[in-house]
Amino acid sequence: MSHDSVEKLVKMANQIGSFFGAQKIGAAAGMAEHLRKFWAPHMRATISEHVSHGGAGLEPIAIEAVKILQAEKK
Known part of the structure; x- marks a missing residue:
């Protein structure tokens, strides 16, 4: 994937994180x-x-979410 694609995924992940971040718990x-x-x-x-x-x-929430996915693969 190109660098441009990574930037798009980062933007998308941060937008999703903003939505879920409003929930606070979980x-x-x-x-x-x-x-x-x-x-x-x-x-x-x-x-x-x-x-x-x-x-x-x-954003930190996005990193944490990805780390959850990474831990599931181990």
């Missing part, structure tokens, strides 16, 4: 569930790789 888990259900595997893999390299541009 926000990261809710976001992780959303990514699991609605993002294609290649999108999840790309954002996961981005988080593994520092997650530049991602």
